[in-house]
Amino acid sequence: MTTTESPAAPSRPDPVLRPHPLRRTLDVIGVQNLSLIIALIALCAVIGSQNTNFFLVSNIKTIGTTVSIVGIIAVVQTVVMLLGGLDISVGSAAGLTSVASAMVFTSASSAALGILVGLLVGIGVGLLNGMVIVYGRVNAVIATLATYAALRGLANLISNGRAQGYTGTDSTFIFLAQGSVLGIPILIWVLIVVALLVHLMLRYTDIGRNIYATGGNPTAARLAGINLNRYVIGCYILAGFVAAIAGILLTARTGSGQPTSGSQGLELQSITAAALGGVALQGGKGGITGTVIAVLMLGVLQNGLTILNVNSFWQDIAQGALLVVAVVIQQRRGKLRAYGLPR
Amino acid sequence: MTNPGSAAAGTSPTTSRLRAEQISKSFGPVHALTEVSLDVRAGEVLALMGENGAGKSTLLRVLSGDHQPDAGHLLLDGTPVTFHSPREAHRAGLRVIQQEPEIIPHVSVAENIYLGALPRRGRLLDKRTLIAQVRRDLERYGFQDVLDPGTLGSELSAAQRQLVEILRALAGEVRVIAFDEPTSSLSDHEVDALFGLIRRLRDDGVAIVYVSHRMPEIFTIADRVAVLRDGRYVGDRLVSQTDNAELVRMMVGRNLADMFVRDPREPGEVMLSVRGLVTDDVRDVSLQVRAGEVVGLGGLVGAGRSELALAIIGAVPIHQGGIEVAGEPLRLRGPADALRAGIGLAPEERKAQALLLRRSVRDNITLAVLSRLARLRVVRRRAERDLARRHVDQLAIRASSIEQEVATLSGGNQQKVVLARWLARRPRVLILDEPTRGVDVGAKAEIYSIINDLAGQGMALLVISSEMPELLGLSDRIVVMQGGRVTGEVTRAEATEERVLALAMAEDLSTTGAQP
The missing domain is CATH 3.40.50.300 (P-loop containing nucleotide triphosphate hydrolases)
Known part of the structure; x- marks a missing residue:
């Protein structure tokens, strides 16, 4: 019933026409992204008019480095959501890898080994999530809610709930936290590289296209020969892997392994960013561009509220409200049926 | 009635309860119903037959207020009626029993039946009255052995679900009731009980529409048969004056359109x-x-x-x-x-x-x-x-x-x-x-x-x-x-x-x- 019958165009003998160039440009950016960009500019203007320090290069770098960790998580959250899933465990996974990498670093005094173990932990977490969802046939929200709690517990257990190790003197970790290439901090480079790679994968490879297909219509995807299980597990592994990168960056920034601080709330922030960026909760629709712009917006908003001296508790409230608003807008746009109406 | 296929006009003693006049309904380019006119009389069982896609289900949906016809109208006891929603049709006394009943799984049979009209004492559910009401209904229609008011919806067999749907439909004033292939999931014993119920309703003066593919059933329960084909009304017959072969002919009697190109070909391996x-x-x-x-x-x-x-x-x-x-x-x-x-x-x-x-x-x-x-x-x-x-x-x-x-x-x-x-x-x-x-x-x-x-x-x-x-x-x-x-x-x-x-x-x- 959501279908509109299009009046076929019998007057056009050639059924395939190239769209207008302007239209194509707009299609590339996307209407939703355009409105996000406008909102971002407006937000910057409002905050900047209240406090001109906002536009200082140092402040902009601050925004960039703060959003980078949320940003890479939001990028993989986007992939999982495109597939029709959700990963609530990303924050806990980042916390666990943060602790694990710092502890291994301390006992082995090798940054490389610490990072490697951290990444392996992330992959393991993703594999676990994927297996529980696929073979245990558990709803993705429940499965990752369970690992969300369990991994947090595990991180606190192995660390006794305290910060672990001290990485602040190791050159590798210092480079990750404070280094810069071409004047741009490493943290921002990581976000750029992760976002770009995932974007290219989604847009140009058959893997990306199959992710969209699976999220859009799993039955159709399966009947077209797509191995759904492999895709589901693969996407959760990707999410775990990137959560591990986030955890390692967290260790580098704070100089020690943090079981909860800094990683708590990443799940909410990443889901909010993806939803705000136009990723449909039922999957199959959205993209990395929107998510990245939304991440920037959230970062600017947070930074703005801070430099305008707004109580930080308000920031949580604002974030929650934003998630609901973003989803409401999406449901309206998607012409979804009201709850309980028969098909 | 101008249709030459009508055999029963004037022969039945009862009057028209529900009359469909020139009903048409299209979905996009597909004509599901084209100028269908049909009478259902009080106190008779009218069987509605036709192949898949002949328009039976669409017609039922028009009767139940699910679909609004593009053209034509319904007359209920001689008065023109328009239904904008299933609720309006329900209020007017029309019921359609669906093949796949909507049953709430974690709620008892009694509550499923009286859903939306549960007896209350103050703000609380009056469970005792409810159970008594349902017991009375079950005995009245002869289903006391088949259904227990306390069973949960999720534990019901397909047949029992069907019965719950039927009992639900019987609440309030019923003037016309339509069954859409009600026996497809029933055992013989249950079919007998259902037929008993249908006869009782008929004797109470309810007009009954009965959709089924099963010939023997038609000859057992129906008084009259109306046939649809390709969304059009073909004709009706009194059950006493027709047979299997004639009905099949009426259902299929259609010329093959020249729509099929077929090149000669030789099947291989x-x-x-x-x-x-x-x-x-x-x-x-x-x-x-x-x-x-x-x-x-x-x-x-x-x-x-x-x-x-x-x-x-x-x-x-x-x-x-x-x-x-x-x-x-x-x-x-x-x-x-x-x-x-x-x-x-x-x-x-x-x-x-x-x-x-x-x-x-x-x-x-x-x-x-x-x-x-x-x-x-x-x-x-x-x-x-x-x-x-x-x-x-x-x-x-x-x-x-x-x-x-x-x-x-x-x-x-x-x-x-x-x-x-x-x-x-x-x-x-x-x-x-x-x-x-x-x-x-x-x-x-x-x-x-x-x-x-x-x-x-x-x-x-x-x-x-x-x-x-x-x-x-x-x-x-x-x-x-x-x-x-x-x-x-x-x-x-x-x-x-x-x-x-x-x-x-x-x-x-x-x-x-x-x-x-």
Whole structure:
């Protein structure tokens, strides 16, 4: 019933026409992204008019480095959501890898080994999530809610709930936290590289296209020969892997392994960013561009509220409200049926 | 009544309770009902018959207020009525018993029956009164042995669910009640109880519409039979003055349109061979399809044909039996395996099972060939666009561009997009499940011609269709199923609508069949 019958165009003998160039440009950016960009500019203007320090290069770098960790998580959250899933465990996974990498670093005094173990932990977490969802046939929200709690517990257990190790003197970790290439901090480079790679994968490879297909219509995807299980597990592994990168960056920034601080709330922030960026909760629709712009917006908003001296508790409230608003807008746009109406 | 087929006018002593006058209803380009006029009289059981897609369900939906007719109107006891919603029809005393009742699983039978009208004391549910009420109802209609008021909805059998739905419908004033194939899930004992209930309602002066494919039942319970065909009213007969053969003739008596192009072709090697296949819904099915051959799979809705297709493609678990493609036994873990072996399925529910509605025509056409189009996993865009364009041209898909969202295409063009996906993939065996459902006449003819071309190119085609002319027009051979089994096979030369229909109803006639 959501279908509109299009009046076929019998007057056009050639059924395939190239769209207008302007239209194509707009299609590339996307209407939703355009409105996000406008909102971002407006937000910057409002905050900047209240406090001109906002536009200082140092402040902009601050925004960039703060959003980078949320940003890479939001990028993989986007992939999982495109597939029709959700990963609530990303924050806990980042916390666990943060602790694990710092502890291994301390006992082995090798940054490389610490990072490697951290990444392996992330992959393991993703594999676990994927297996529980696929073979245990558990709803993705429940499965990752369970690992969300369990991994947090595990991180606190192995660390006794305290910060672990001290990485602040190791050159590798210092480079990750404070280094810069071409004047741009490493943290921002990581976000750029992760976002770009995932974007290219989604847009140009058959893997990306199959992710969209699976999220859009799993039955159709399966009947077209797509191995759904492999895709589901693969996407959760990707999410775990990137959560591990986030955890390692967290260790580098704070100089020690943090079981909860800094990683708590990443799940909410990443889901909010993806939803705000136009990723449909039922999957199959959205993209990395929107998510990245939304991440920037959230970062600017947070930074703005801070430099305008707004109580930080308000920031949580604002974030929650934003998630609901973003989803409401999406449901309206998607012409979804009201709850309980028969098909 | 101007219809020459009307035999019963004036012979019945009772008056018209519900009268449909010149009802028409279209869905997009499809005419589901065309100027249907029909009388249901108080105190009679009117059987409504017709093939799949004849318009019975649409007519019931108009009566229940689910659909509003495009033209024509309803008269209830001589007064014109319009229903904007099922609720309005309900208030006027019309009830339609659906085949698939909506039962709330974690709530008792009693609460399911009185849903929305639960007896209360203050703000609290008066459970004692409720149970007493339901007991009284059950005894009144003779179902006290079949149903317990305290059972949870989730524990009910299909038959019991049906009864709950019926009891629910009987609340309030009932003037007309329609049953849509009520016995399909009932045992003989339960059918007897249901018939007892129907007779009692009839004697109370309720007008009853009874939709069924089962001939013996019609002769047992109905007073009069009305037949629909292709959305039109064919005529009615008093049950006492007609027989099986006449009714079948009325249901199928239609000229084959000149819609079928058929090039002479010589079937080659056996491409698909199914032996003794058993699944949850399919019982011991064997069949073969040769290269360059179109095998039609006939039967009534629910005969297990779509389930067979899903089993062949590996989408549902197979308990026994085997499948071979070009002589090679197939090891099926999922549709990906079937596809690799060269079997494709264009499923029955286009929107739910085949299309990515929010994606472009291009995305949809190339879905099953993306890995072929990719080099180092990167999809070659030019090759992809060319492939999509070529198929859009070849099938004359009417879209503004290959980037148009599929949801905005008409049903026929959507179906062609699904076909294009399989044409692009070029499987050795292609299963088409209801390839022309919801498609207008013009697009139907185009789809038939595509099927003919594919067979000409040596593809093995298995076509499931509930439309007789389509089945007869397309197929080299027709395999007919009923109740999950193959009940017979007829060659193109032997095939007639009567013969196929008889096979499709075979079990009904033999097992329930007390009367001819």
